[in-house]
Structure formats: C-alpha cells, structure tokens
Amino acid sequence: MINNIMDNKQNKKIEKRINSIYDFIDPSVDNLFVKGKLLISARTAKEMREKLLQFEPPKRDIKAYNIRIKINRNKTENILSINCTQFTINKKLKLVNDDDDVFQTFIYSVDELIRYGFKLSHIKSMIKALKNNLISFEKPYISFTELKKSLEK
Numbered sequence: 001m002i003n004n005i006m007d008n009k010q011n012k013k014i015e016k017r018i019n020s021i022y023d024f025i026d027p028s029v030d031n032l033f034v035k036g037k038l039l040i041s042a043r044t045a046k047e048m049r050e051k052l053l054q055f056e057p058p059k060r061d062i063k064a065y066n067i068r069i070k071i072n073r074n075k076t077e078n079i080l081s082i083n084c085t086q087f088t089i090n091k092k093l094k095l096v097n098d099d100d101d102v103f104q105t106f107i108y109s110v111d112e113l114i115r116y117g118f119k120l121s122h123i124k125s126m127i128k129a130l131k132n133n134l135i136s137f138e139k140p141y142i143s144f145t146e147l148k149k150s151l152e153k
Helices: 002-021 045-052 110-116 120-131 144-152
Strands: 030-034 037-042 062-071 080-089 103-108
Touching (some): 002 062, 062 120, 080 120, 120 144
C-alpha cells in the first residue's frame, strides 16, 4: 500500500514536469533555434523550409539548432530525450549540413526529470555544449547530469 502511494506521488510529479514542457515549447514538432531563440516550429522538413524562406537572407552563414523532443512515459531510464542537431543556414536561406555541424541526444532519467525539470535554459545549455564541443560525440547519448558537469568545467 505504501509503495502504491509513493508510486502515485512520483507519477504526479513526473506528469507535472512533463506538462510544464508544453508551457514553452511544443514537443510534437521540430523547433529551430538561432542565437538562443526559437525561430521556427514545424511538423515537416518541407514546412520548415517554407517558413525559413519568409526571413531576410543572412549576410553570412549562421548556425541553427533543431530541437526534437521525445517523451517516453513508459520508460524509467530515459523518460525524456532531446535530439539536438546543428545546421547551417546559408545566404540562400537553405538549411544545410556543413562539415562542422554536429548532433547529440540528451536524455533525462525519471530522477533527473523530477529533480531538475525541463526548462528553456536546458535547451540553451545543450546548444552551448554542441557549439563549443564540450561533450562527447562518440556516445549515443548524454545524460542531463553529464551535460551539467561538462558545463561546469
């Protein structure tokens, strides 16, 4: 009985943390960040390209970061995973992969999600880690705790 009560409390905390994600970002779409700000949200690559063409072309190539969030409510190890991909927006407003563009997946365990939640500042930290090569790109994923440690160095 006590375990059920504890599980129920934990489940409520998890749901509260997951629901708070929707307050600042839509996890069901790709979210393109430029200079730490959300520029475009789109359901498809085609829609992303079309929305990008509505902007004034940059004078030089700029880095952009596509954030894709996956919520795994049935898992305990990686209840939340965030794919962060660096792209380049060129002068023709094309989203391209340059040789220096990178990708990494960041995961949250249930404990990490309950303890830290998920905030816009976490996305900015992921972008900073990619941009400055502060994390390993050899691993298939990085835990949120590892990300925090890499930023403290």
